[in-house]
Amino acid sequence: MASLFASSGDGLASRLGLSPWVLYSAAGFTAYALLCSSLRFQRLRTMRKRLNYPDRESLSRMTNEDAQKIVSYISLYEFPLLYDFSLRFAIFKTYAVDNIGNLLYKVSDLARPAKASKRYDDTQVLFASYAEFPPGSEYLAKSIARTNFLHAPYRQSGKISNEDMLYVLFESMYQPIRFMRLYEWREMADMEVAAIATFWKYIGEMMEIDYEAELGKKEWKDGIDFLEDVERWAIGYENEHLGPSPDIAKLGQVLVDLLLSAYPKFSREPGYKILMVLMGERMRDAFSFPEPGVPESALTYPLLLARKLFLRYLCLPRFYPATFISQPDPVTGRIQHYHWLKDPWYSPSSFWSRWGPEGLMRRAFGLKVAGDGGAAMLPDGFLFEDVGPQDKMGKGVDETARLARVAQTKVSASACPFALPRKG
Structure with missing residues (x-):
């Protein structure tokens, strides 16, 4: 059989005027490309089957717990690089909002080099931490509580409004979906889009964002419906609040x-x-950044x-997940950080991290x-009370x-946030 295949290949190569090895290499390359493409979709197929979300109708029964599982596999296996970058991009964009950017420039360490x-x-x-720890867990509640603690003085004084918080939530939902659609090897499936929206919806509830106050409703048929509603609202918010100022430029x-x-x-x-x-x-x-030239875009x-x-x-x-933070130390509760930007905050020092290939x-x-x-x-590593400005x-x-105890009461892991009550 092998000799028959070889002779057939040699004959085809001869008719095409090519070396047989060119033909074999092209066939091998094509087979490898098809294998890679097929395997890359396998995790999506497996997740969809395991969680039983085969179509749009099924997304209305997605639980908070399932949403977190899907977001975790998206961020750690499928698109770790651009998912992380898209969230950084989302947060950066919110700093261009007048209320947020002007306030940060005046009071935040972010404005101090x-x-x-x-x-x-x-x-x-x-x-x-939001993505790592499942809904209902102690450490998710702690991460949200620390966020709420740091925001509290500004929310209570009205310097950060409910609509500002909702806009940050929107960008955190929207930018990963947008980045994957434009720049990743595939766009997100409906199940994944719904999961991201469901995930951020319960994060927002733990942050006490009032959706009804801004959107005029509190029920949606699924995560996609929720995202689309927030997106329509965000267009008007951007038109009113996204604009230049000297402090935002600095x-x-x-x-x-x-x-x-x-x-x-x-x-x-x-x-x-x-x-x-x-x-x-x-x-x-x-x-107030300059416009790039044509060569940069090209x-x-x-x-x-x-x-x-x-x-x-x-x-x-990927066969192994990307790792952004560790699990809490069972004795100290400290969490280590592996994806720092400039300075190695909360990152463990070891011979490998200092003298391994990346360190060198x-x-x-x-x-x-x-x-x-x-x-x-x-x-x-960090405890959540370490997170925040150095003076806090x-x-x-x-x-x-106390805020962690409150946050834990806001969300149930098994709840289906879009399951509407049956009409009697």
Whole structure:
């Protein structure tokens, strides 16, 4: 049989005027590409079958627990790089909102270059905690409670409004879906879109966002319906609140400088131009950033397309999850952080992290490695009372504990938030 196949291949190659090895290589490449593409969709098929969400109608019975499981596999297995980047992008965009950006520039460590690194990573570990810990869990409640504690003075004084909170929630839902549709190897399926919306809906409930006050309703048929309703509302909110101001421009420059400083010097200028392209005109105008040239756009989009095709057809799916934070230490409760930006906040120091391939590469480019900064970086990990401005580290322990108890009462893991009551 093998000799028959070989002779057939040789004959076809001869008729085409090609070397047989060219034909065999092309066949092998095609088979590998088809294998990669098939395996990359296997996890989606398995998740859909296991959780039993085969169609749009079934999404109305999605539970909070299932939504968190789906978001976890999206962020840790399917799209870890761009999912993480899209959330960072979403939060950055909210800083262009007049109320939020102007307030942050006046009061937040994010606007202080020497302190911005910690506050940036604090936001990242909180968002990672939302996805890592399931609804009803102690540590999800603690992460939400710390967020609520830090926001409380500004919400109580009216400096942060309910609609501001809802807009941040919207961007956190919308940008990952948008980024996957435009730039990833596949767009999200309806089940995944519904899960992201369901996930953020219960996070918003734990943050005491009043949906009815802004949307005029409190019932939706599924997560997609909820997302679409919030999106329609967000268009009007952006038209009213997204715009330039001197303080927002200064805040944006501090944060872009922080982002670029985490990468080698040779990559910062092209990285800046690519970032300007990804922002789009409206976001650039809000931060008063310059418009990128045609060459930058001509480079950015083909690179993203090449990445998309490479992942889809030439990369096998991940066999191990990406790791952003650890599980809490069973004795101390501390959580370690592995995806820091510039300074190794909450990141454990080990021989491998300092002298392994990544550590050596970072050293070669003049970047920091885990362990730099010593005990000040809290290498044993963080407790949630460590999260926040440096003048609030270790403060609000009792109030955060009280808020955690309140947050746990807001959401049930097994609840179907879009299951409407039956009419009698």
